[in-house]
Amino acid sequence: MNYDVIIIGGGVIGCSIAHYLSERGASVAVVERHTLGAEASGAAAGLLGVQAEWTMYDSLFQAARKSRSMFPALSVKLRDKTGIDIGYQSSGIYRIACNEETAQQLRESVLWQQNLGEQAVIMTGEQLRDKEPAISPFVHEAVYYPEDGHVIAHELTRAFAYSAAASGATIYEETEVLEIERSGNTITGVVTSRGRISCAQVVVAAGSWSTPFLHMQHVGTYPVKGEVLSVTSYKSILSVPIFEEGFYIVPKRGGRYIIGATVTEGVYDKTVTMGGIQSLMQKAVAILPALQEAKWERAWAGLRPQSKAGAPYMGRHPEIEGLYMCTGHYRNGILLSPLAGRYMADLLEGKSVREEGFVCY
Numbered sequence: 001m002n003y004d005v006i007i008i009g010g011g012v013i014g015c016s017i018a019h020y021l022s023e024r025g026a027s028v029a030v031v032e033r034h035t036l037g038a039e040a041s042g043a044a045a046g047l048l049g050v051q052a053e054w055t056m057y058d059s060l061f062q063a064a065r066k067s068r069s070m071f072p073a074l075s076v077k078l079r080d081k082t083g084i085d086i087g088y089q090s091s092g093i094y095r096i097a098c099n100e101e102t103a104q105q106l107r108e109s110v111l112w113q114q115n116l117g118e119q120a121v122i123m124t125g126e127q128l129r130d131k132e133p134a135i136s137p138f139v140h141e142a143v144y145y146p147e148d149g150h151v152i153a154h155e156l157t158r159a160f161a162y163s164a165a166a167s168g169a170t171i172y173e174e175t176e177v178l179e180i181e182r183s184g185n186t187i188t189g190v191v192t193s194r195g196r197i198s199c200a201q202v203v204v205a206a207g208s209w210s211t212p213f214l215h216m217q218h219v220g221t222y223p224v225k226g227e228v229l230s231v232t233s234y235k236s237i238l239s240v241p242i243f244e245e246g247f248y249i250v251p252k253r254g255g256r257y258i259i260g261a262t263v264t265e266g267v268y269d270k271t272v273t274m275g276g277i278q279s280l281m282q283k284a285v286a287i288l289p290a291l292q293e294a295k296w297e298r299a300w301a302g303l304r305p306q307s308k309a310g311a312p313y314m315g316r317h318p319e320i321e322g323l324y325m326c327t328g329h330y331r332n333g334i335l336l337s338p339l340a341g342r343y344m345a346d347l348l349e350g351k352s353v354r355e356e357g358f359v360c361y
């Protein structure tokens with residue numbers, strides 16, 4: 001077996017790169033040790049929260065904005081090509097403030113966002129409750145970001161992979177990459193649990209498990225565990241996602257509500273804890289008391305891949321010919337996945353590209 005490019009990791013990032021590369025005619029294989037989206041990409045709530053997440057400007061904001069703008073056309077394209085509906089909702093997101101101090105910080109973030117041409121509408125608690133009557137008086141103020149939205153993260157991952165396969169890519173599931181093979185400083189292939197595969201280029205998109213493949217000191221990823229739960233309700237409780245620092249309630253189709261997420265750094269186990277779920281439930285019920293009547297569905301945990309540099313590594317290895325990395329998208333990998341895939345496809349094709357906010361070597 002011989003491919004132009006082997007991608008290590010069948011999460012949303014690896015599958016997006018495979019989608020863009022194989023559409024351009026490259027021969028690509030994705031090697032995934034479990035199943036597609038088995039890790040962070042299957043655990044995510046799917047928020048495309050550019051303005052809701054970036055209340056402080058940093059260099060990644062522009063990339064996040066660009067990536068968000070790719071979703072409307074992408075969702076149509078992936079549905080037409082694969083039959084998979086990624087559940088794209090351009091509903092907007094409410095970022096809420098439960099006290100005056102947070103409301104003041106939000107108002108300040110609205111100013112710089114509006115200066116950059118983004119839409120943001122400040123709402124009093126009463127105005128918010130006119131739109132969403134189930135929200136409790138505990139919520140003091142909110143900002144509505146109409147351009148933000150959400151998708152079904154696992155379906156997006158699958159759709160990227162199926163699209164890549166429709167363009168000729170090979171997807172290896174239940175296959176672990178054990179080692180990247182090279183001759184001197186040039187990539188020659190990978191050794192997997194099912195044998196050797198030749199290639200000229202390898203992209204490391206292994207999420208929280210990327211470090212051993214990156215071959216650079218001080219460069220690596222680590223997990224940040226997040227616990228999440230979901231409930232269902234026959235009655236509509238909320239139509240637009242609510243976001244507060246590190247906490248959200250996301251209404252999904254079929255009367256589902258995803259409530260997340262806890263934050264525990266450096267933990268590789270995905271145990272769902274009583275304390276974690278209790279803290280999410282308490283907060284959710286304080287904001288939306290009607291959730292007390294909702295039916296329990298399930299709880300799970302996932303590992304956000306954080307980079308040691310604090311921003312995603314996206315580029316080529318400075319010394320090893322043919323080795324590329326695209327990892328460390330932390331809590332925004334679903335949002336950043338279309339831009340990351342297109343950017344890496346450009347890079348692997350030899351184009352000179354640069355994107356603010358990505359860590360490149």
Ligand SMILES: Cc1cc2nc3c(=O)[nH]c(=O)nc-3n(C[C@H](O)[C@H](O)[C@H](O)COP(=O)(O)OP(=O)(O)OC[C@H]3O[C@@H](n4cnc5c(N)ncnc54)[C@H](O)[C@@H]3O)c2cc1C
Nearest residue numbers: 009011013033039041046047177207226302332333334335
């Ligand atoms: C609870 C939670 C909520 C989140 N919510 C959001 C959200 O609302 N919006 C958003 O944008 N982002 C969100 N995120 C973040 C997002 O999920 C991640 O940034 C994104 O999924 C990272 O994708 P990835 O492909 O890099 O990593 P992963 O999805 O972790 O994929 C890496 C893959 O590599 C595979 N792998 C590892 N080692 C090997 C090997 N040796 N051989 C073969 N395969 C290997 C793994 O099995 C895994 O499938 C959330 C994350 C969590 C945990």
